[in-house]
Amino acid sequence: MSDTVGIVIVSHSKDIAKGTADMVRQMVGSEVKVAFCGGDPDGGLGTNVSFIIDAINNAWSPKGVAILVDLGGAETNSEMAVEMLESDRRNMVVVCNAPIVEGAVMAATEAAGGSSLDEVRAVAEELSAS
């Protein structure tokens, strides 16, 4: 199969990030690359820009990467991580405005069909449109 958009999950909790990634892999399958990160470097709750950058690079696909986040800092740190990427990758990464678990499963389902980054984002964001 051709390339599919990669999915990155960023939560304040490593357990939530990992659990969400597990759900995506089990429900959608292994054709979509999924990376996750959560927690601060000391093992507490939080998000960390360099962890997010690593996750984006791990899930990298020529079609781009969609990021799903939970609360506040996860979003601002993800945006910061995107700005710190190499310039050719920066425009191929979006932070989705969607609930983290549902958004990740739906984004990955859409990505599995070979959809573009814009289509994947739109499907994830359908959840917060109404």
Place this chain on the structure above:
Amino acid sequence: MLETRKANGEVITGSVKLIHAAGMHARPAVKLTKLAKRFQAQISVRTSATAEWINAKSVSKIMTLRAARDSVIEFEASGEDAEAAVAALVELVAADFPDSDP
């Protein structure tokens, strides 16, 4: 239980009884959507209890289908591969959504 017929020339329809123990929940919804996306045809789905047709390629809409066990799922497709699409989707539901990771 399995019925595929050609109606009105271009539109292919099919219906199948949902035997999944928990009805149409998240995992079957993902499988159905993924399968539908493999076809070029326009595919709609509904349960026999509801009048509204929904896009079988929209995972968020399929998740809200909330079909219960023993309800009948109806498909309607048009386009070049519509017949194959309806046959495959009916088979997926009839076989109770088997795991088929590539």
